[in-house]
Amino acid sequence: MSRIAYVNGRYLPIQAAGVHIEDRGFQFADAVYEVVSVVGGCLADEEGHLARMGRSLSELRMPWPVAPAVLRQIMRQVVARNRVRNASLYIQISRGAAPRDFRFPRDPSPTLVLTCRAARFQTPEQLQDGIACITVPDIRWLRRDIKTVGLLAQSLGKQAAAEAGAAEAWQIAPDGTVTEGCSSNVWIVTAAGVLVTRPASPLILNGITRQSLLRLAAAMGLGVEERPFTLEEAFAAREAFISSAGSFVLPVTRLDGRPIGDGRPGPLARRLRQAYFDHVGAPDPVEAGR
Numbered sequence: 001m002s003r004i005a006y007v008n009g010r011y012l013p014i015q016a017a018g019v020h021i022e023d024r025g026f027q028f029a030d031a032v033y034e035v036v037s038v039v040g041g042c043l044a045d046e047e048g049h050l051a052r053m054g055r056s057l058s059e060l061r062m063p064w065p066v067a068p069a070v071l072r073q074i075m076r077q078v079v080a081r082n083r084v085r086n087a088s089l090y091i092q093i094s095r096g097a098a099p100r101d102f103r104f105p106r107d108p109s110p111t112l113v114l115t116c117r118a119a120r121f122q123t124p125e126q127l128q129d130g131i132a133c134i135t136v137p138d139i140r141w142l143r144r145d146i147k148t149v150g151l152l153a154q155s156l157g158k159q160a161a162a163e164a165g166a167a168e169a170w171q172i173a174p175d176g177t178v179t180e181g182c183s184s185n186v187w188i189v190t191a192a193g194v195l196v197t198r199p200a201s202p203l204i205l206n207g208i209t210r211q212s213l214l215r216l217a218a219a220m221g222l223g224v225e226e227r228p229f230t231l232e233e234a235f236a237a238r239e240a241f242i243s244s245a246g247s248f249v250l251p252v253t254r255l256d257g258r259p260i261g262d263g264r265p266g267p268l269a270r271r272l273r274q275a276y277f278d279h280v281g282a283p284d285p286v287e288a289g290r
């Protein structure tokens with residue numbers, strides 16, 4: 001069965017779907033996006049993702065192409081037409097097609113694209129053993145809080161990680177603190193058992209999974225500090241993990257070839273991952289798929 005995409009009002013087989021060559025998403029990365037995980041048929045943190053999309057649009061002075069309530073219906077249609085239970089749902093909105101000019105078009109007609117891809121998210125081994133990460137300098141622009149499709153730095157970082165046999169690259173600010181992964185937020189657990197993650201600011205994307213985990217951690221009575229932390233602190237941590245739509249809570253057990261803690265996934269990451277799926281209302285797809 002062919003995958004079905006939604007493009008500006010039409011549901012099409014993915015091979016037949018396309019956008020204009022002068023689309024500003026293509027020409028200028030003048031586009032925002034969201035990734036929503038579909039877990040056991042549930043749209044994980046849908047509210048949060050749509051709220052952040054609204055924020056990204058308004059920061060770039062782009063209108064919603066359709067009302068958020070309509071977008072919700074389209075999201076469900078795309079999931080249904082692709083007949084998936086576990087999947088990544090991508091929503092992309094650009095300022096639309098216009099003759100190439102850096103300045104905004106006077107009468108923009110935004111492009112809305114949704115695609116959906118069946119996902120296993122992680123392998124059981126990745127969950128059992130944790131993942132390896134490398135570090136790369138953070139070379140991005142300074143509005144990382146806007147979820148734009150300008151992802152070249154992250155693509156280079158992920159490629160470097162893959163070539164080093166790692167699953168993710170942590171981006172390091174010039175002051176030696178960790179900003180975030182290329183497509184995830186980063187967390188450590190200190191020797192004293194405190195969860196630490198960088199506070200929301202224009203220097204990171206304020207992850208929707210991150211925000212849910214902060215609420216869950218508070219409800220669980222865990223000690224949490226939102227502050228920048230250095231690479232040295234990460235090497236001295238008891239545990240580390242990443243969070244994102246799709247990785248959920250994924251233990252990091254090696255960083256630049258060195259073990260974190262005892263080199264095994266830690267108990268706090270496990271508890272938070274479970275808490276996250278309880279919050280989504282679906283079982284962990286990796287555990288369920290074993």
Ligand code: PDD
Nearest residue numbers: 035182183184185205207208209244245
């Ligand atoms: N990326 N930081 C960056 C740079 C990201 O690209 C992402 C998500 C996150 C985590 O955000 P959230 O919890 O809302 O997914 C943090 C998605 C998954 C992607 O680009 O594929």
